[in-house]
Amino acid sequence: MKIYWNGTSKNIIGPKIKQLRTSQGLSQAALAVRLQLLGMECSDLTILRIEQGSRFVPDYEVAILAEYFHISTDELLGKGETGQ
Numbered sequence: 001m002k003i004y005w006n007g008t009s010k011n012i013i014g015p016k017i018k019q020l021r022t023s024q025g026l027s028q029a030a031l032a033v034r035l036q037l038l039g040m041e042c043s044d045l046t047i048l049r050i051e052q053g054s055r056f057v058p059d060y061e062v063a064i065l066a067e068y069f070h071i072s073t074d075e076l077l078g079k080g081e082t083g084q
Helices: 014-023 028-037 044-052 059-069
Strands: none
Touching: 014 044, 028 044, 028 059
């Protein structure tokens, strides 16, 4: 399996996840616990790595994250935003 990486960040959703999490006043650990209830195996370290862009995020996790934050996967991926 070939994984595409631009050399800078392993995902494009990290900044959006951080913005959504902090706007809800959640710690990384609290978000991880809530995502575990939706079936995503993660920890506070997982959330940190996603936000920093040092972790790839598979499509099924993108779907869980979008579901948790009540947004579309397109919105989470930045589709339709200026410059996209």
